Amino acid sequence: MTKQSVSIVRYRENNETIRNALELCDGFKELKANDKILIKPNIVMASRRKKIPLYGVVTTTRVIEDIIILLSEYGCNDITIGEGSPFHKELELSTLNGFKSTGLTRVAEKYGVKLVDFNKSEFRSVDLGPTKVKLARESLENDFLINVPVLKTHVQTTVSLSLKNLKGCLKQSSKMKFHKTGLEEMIARLNTVLKPKLSVIDGVYSLERGPSTSGRAYRTNLIIASRDAFSGDIVGATCLGIDPLTVEYLTQYGALTGQSSSLEDIEIKGESVDDVIFPLEWRMMKAEQIMADYDIKGATFQWPGNTLCTNCAIMSDAFLGVFLKDYKGSYFNNIEFLMGDKVHPLEESKLVFLLGNCAVKNNSDCDKAVKISGCPVGVGDSIVKVYNTLGKFKGKKLLAVRMLKGMAEKLGIYEETLPRTFSYDQPDFDRAFYR
Ligand code: SF4
Structure with missing residues (x-):
């Protein structure tokens, strides 16, 4: 041969x-x-x-x-x-x-x-x-x-x-x-x-x-x-x-x-x-590790596996990125984010955010869910619905700041940085x- x-x-x-x-x-x-x-x-x-x-x-x-x-x-x-x-x-x-x-x-x-x-x-x-x-x-x-x-x-x-x-x-x-x-x-x-x-x-x-x-x-x-x-x-x-x-x-x-x-x-x-x-x-780093890095307790997400399309994966990177930054140091009473096909909420979760058509469709009977449709699901839509649901005061205040940042980005006077724990330096x- x-x-x-x-x-x-x-x-x-x-x-x-x-x-x-x-x-x-x-x-x-x-x-x-x-x-x-x-x-x-x-x-x-x-x-x-x-x-x-x-x-x-x-x-x-x-x-x-x-x-x-x-x-x-x-x-x-x-x-x-x-x-x-x-x-x-x-x-x-x-x-x-x-x-x-x-x-x-x-x-x-x-x-x-x-x-x-x-x-x-x-x-x-x-x-x-x-x-x-x-x-x-x-x-x-x-x-x-x-x-x-x-x-x-x-x-x-x-x-x-x-x-x-x-x-x-x-x-x-x-x-x-x-x-x-x-x-x-x-x-x-x-x-x-x-x-x-x-x-x-x-x-x-x-x-x-x-x-x-x-x-x-x-x-x-x-x-x-x-x-x-x-x-x-x-x-x-x-x-x-x-x-x-x-x-x-x-x-x-x-x-x-x-x-x-x-x-x-x-x-x-x-x-x-x-x-x-x-x-x-x-x-992928475990959800507990990622949340712990941002000192967030009582929030998790499940690994969606290979059924998650690239567009929704990119969205989840962006959405989780801003969520981690905005809610750094927060405590939640068992909330969960769920994306992709064939994934179901954890039993202990008290509030579930279903992100994207696949998660929504596969968990249509879930009575503890906030359903956020889209194929792929939108980053802005997810932020508005999640932040509005979480905490009457903090969520709304964060949402207002997030919207101002969004407008400033459109005007070219602000650029959102994705959260990273390392920097890429010259040379x-x-x-x-x-x-
Ligand atoms: S919602 Fe659409 S883009 Fe997202 S995983 Fe399902 S089929 Fe793919």
């Missing part, structure tokens, strides 16, 4: 890292100068708001630019960057805002590259077995797909690497279907249809407790490249200190294709895994990677 090659290269800011990584894994072996090329980065959460940190959350623009330079040297001039980012009006999240705030718009203009918002694309229907899904036309109609995910952990799927990144090619409604049908199996099946010819895992920054801004980023300076996405992911997971056999979408893909998940069946070039391994925690955390 021929071993797949995966290169591991330490990132150095000299334009040569990506070239080196691609030479080692023969990344352009199947490339032709007149190929129609699609680059798929990971822009899961990038808003117009500058204070949302990008490190380890989205692909660094610098790595994308380095890939484009190499493609141009090769004579390629039909290059598209495509992504379908989560859309969230209140947080100003959209693919377009993601392209702008990461600097991809500038890069596209500089090199004559097309930008495509998959959310606004034409879609093609594809049968993945358990269900049919819709994929952006560009993800299917290209000659050379280059997948550029981030080296990061993921609270739902343990890691989010090349195979997971292709979920961004789906129509939003199909992404929701993925969560309801079985996220891991659907990711595995999607990758039997979409076959990148090159995967470059961007580990300039890596994210603990990913995939979004509630995680913590580290400067890890790694690039992992392969012509085989699955082998690249096996190596990527191992570099994060995670046994690939515990990553269900990888084991399911291995079972579907008969491909080995063993590191021994991969030819690693460049650095060795042992020299670069950087173990990161992927599990390791360098915004120039996204310009």
